[in-house]
Amino acid sequence: MDTALLEQHFNEKIDQDIRIEPKDWMPDHYRKTLIRQISQHAHSEIVGMLPEANWITRAPSLRRKAAALAKVQDEAGHGLYLYSACETLGVDRDDLFADLHSGKAKYSSIFNYPTLTWADMGAIGWLVDGAAIMNQVPLCRASYGPYARAMVRVCKEESFHQRQGYEIMLTLCNGSDEQKKMAQDALNRWWWPSLMMFGPTDKDSKHTEQSMRWRIKRFTNDELRQKFVDVTVPQAELLGLTVPDKDLKWNEERGHYDFGEIDWKEFFNVISGNGPCNKQRIEARKSAWDNGAWVREAANAHAEKKAKRKAA
């Protein structure tokens, strides 16, 4: 079959919502787009463990510590589901790691901000995981089968992350003045970076249109961002906290909140490697990889020895 016919057949499947599976024919550009998006997503899960790991040993109670550990362990799992999905497209796991370590591959800019207080654990669970869920739920219907299936698992597990975060915020807001102030400070610092998690505006997003055509994405960045603001503002009110945006206002006519302009200069600055923690995050990943080399080699040697003994 010639390429034009194969492509026509592929487009028909996309239009009928028939999932594309690893061995099916797909356009090169579709494959490349998926590799970029899924690996970015996997890297975000893995790098996302770092800001929180900082607080596991500093959690204020055993209950909080157990939850923080479980959450970080889930993120490792989510990264692994996604790397596996990405590998079905014919890339090697080690090449994906190499791209992360060299800075060629991107990950969510949110993880380049520091976690300064315990309240940041609450704000991250509530806002960052909340924004991630908003992004991820439609991805459960993405046109590529292995990606969609990985997202179903991720979404099932993610809801606990957001709830435990909100519970931390609620506890602080019902605590002393100092604790409430700490919660407000965390909201002030995490609000805008959370809105940036949805990516550039629709007019500046170079991938959105094609990804919507291929049904990898089902909603645009701006649609998802608006949805996030609409559900999160009442949650902040319930906590008795103030969203740090003087332009935030309910718009009766639109049936949505209007909100202020995002500082896109900051966004592109952090994306291009100049956020507060970019260097530190990549260093941590590299040193984990390099210092773990002997473990990977030893496991290989052990497996070979066992196989030889069994054969003898």
Added chain:
Amino acid sequence: MNKNWPLWEVFIRSKAGLNHKHVGSLHAADADMAIQNARDVYTRRNEGVSIWVVESTNIAASDPADSDQMYEPAKDKVYRHPTFYNLPDELKHM
């Protein structure tokens, strides 16, 4: 010596009485490690009571390009289904 750990496909039985079902894949140096890793990656919330792992290179699969000749012939054989046969309503237990 610096070879990558091979890829394994993971199958999980969610409870006794059900079949093992493919859930995803992972890397491990050998089968024992693959089962250990599968336990950590795929059963953190009681998703399983039994795990199978198979090295991915050992799986033979049909080619989607052959789908027509593989599955088309079954499509017009409606007489293989019980509803194809016209029987009176009075007939019981059949």
